[in-house]
Amino acid sequence: MKIVYLATAMACAVAAPAFAQSTIDKPECIAPANPGGGFDLTCRVAQTGLEPHLTAPVQVTFMPGGIGAVAFNQFNTNRTDDGSAIVAFSTGSLLNIIVGKYGAFDENDVRWLGTAGADxxxxxxxxxxxxxxxxxxxxxxxxxxxxxxxxxxxxxxxxxxxxxxxxxxxxxxxxxxxxxxxxxxxxxxxxxxxxxxxxxxxxxxxxxxxxxxxxxxxxxxxxxxxxxxxxxxxxxxxxxxGYDVEWTIMRGFYMGKDVSDADYQAWVDAFEAAYATDAFANVQAERGLLPLNLSGEALTASINGTMDELRAIATEAGLIK
The missing domain is CATH 3.40.190.10 (Periplasmic binding protein-like II)
Structure with a gap:
């Protein structure tokens, strides 16, 4: 069993000026778990990889609870318009949405921002x-x-x-x-x-x-x-x-659904600038990730396709009907 992403995405690097810097007030990456796991890793990619492309360093904050449920709910209630914060997610987060572990909210209730890579x-x-x-x-x-x-x-x-x-x-x-x-x-x-x-x-x-x-x-x-x-x-x-088991993990970030287009685009610009550099590829490699570089509308389209495939897998496993 495997999750497949567009082959072109694995090598995708958006042509953007590497010297461009986005102005974001007190940029923050929320790792929705305790330190040391995959969400922590994902935020560290943003912290290091985006540093040359932002006017301020990214701070990492931990928000454990429900393997991402606490953070997902917070960014669907009292932080829906927070333009300074991004939240780490993975393919597992998408699966949790599907099986109802994130409550009544679904993939349409956040803005999908950019990827850190593939694990x-x-x-x-x-x-x-x-x-x-x-x-x-x-x-x-x-x-x-x-x-x-x-x-x-x-x-x-x-x-x-x-x-x-x-x-x-x-x-x-x-x-x-x-x-x-x-x-x-x-x-x-x-x-x-x-x-x-x-x-x-x-x-x-x-x-x-x-x-x-x-x-x-x-x-x-x-x-x-x-x-x-x-x-x-x-x-x-x-x-x-001899065992036919695969599991590919998309690692990336989302924002609240009410974030302004200007704030959202500032983050997209930073990711696209980073993707165009060898330095970001080196950060991915150091963290054990392969280049899966998608942002903005391209990521949103990929997420929608992935959700369809995950729903089929979850049904097969008896997790949903």
Whole structure:
């Protein structure tokens, strides 16, 4: 199972003057989880990558709760017109909208702004784990699903749960057989893995860079269609190990639906200027992301198509009817 984005988007770089700077008063990026996970990573891309293109530095603020639900609701109630703030989202956020975890609001209640890049799912264990390969995990899932404690930053129906569910299905079982522990963000799930509370983390490749460097964890498989570039080039994909599981993650930002066109365009201009530079591509690579550069109307169109595909997947998994 996979989420596919327009192939042209992976290499898209909008021709904009790299020296242009947008004037935004006290720019802020909201990471809607605790520090250390994918939303944190996404905001750091904006913080570093947009620095040359804004007249003030981007401040990162954490707003945990409901894997993005608290932030989504706040920007649909009392911050709908906040022109200084952007909020990190991922493909998992879109899935949460679909299954109703963000309440009555949907994808039409925010303004989709720009992308940070593309990330991919990963199957991760501690460095000293008894699991030496993805096959070891899959064999245990097939023999006794309850013997494997899987955890991630999201409840049942989230994108991290979905990764585990797809692995469970590939092992010959059903998603509801999986022994799954939910955490409020990837940082908390990583801490639980390192502390021994869970055995397998179905997270994201981009989150792994500092932990691979420290030798604390090992990635048994990436859920990408092909092997990724360094530092992940030595990690096999699930597909090449014989398991047909893919999960591509769009990482990006939205704003409140009542933000003025002028404020919205100032941010779009900053992203488009950044996309045109090698420096932004380097920031993406350092964070384990591939270039998926979409902003404004192009991103909104991509989101609409993605929502249709995710609704089909959620229906297949029994999450919605």
């Amino acid at each position: 991919f799912g990963a199957v991760v264990v501690r460095a000293d784990s008894e699991y030496a390969s993805l096959k070891d995990v899959m064999d245990d899932l097939a023999a006794d699903p309850q013997s494997v404690v899987v955890g991630a930053g999201g409840s049942v129906g989230s994108q991290d749960w979905m990764k585990g569910a797809l692995l469970m299905r590939e092992a010959g079982g059903t998603p509801m057989q999986m022994r799954y522990v939910a955490f409020d963000g990837g940082g908390d799930a990583i801490a639980a893995l390192l502390g021994g509370s869970i055995e397998v983390y179905t997270g994201d490749v981009g989150e792994m860079v500092p932990y691979l460097e420290s030798g604390e964890m090992k990635v048994l498989a990436t859920l990408s269609p092909d092997r990724l570039a360094a530092p992940f080039d030595q990690i096999p994909t699930a597909k090449e190990q």
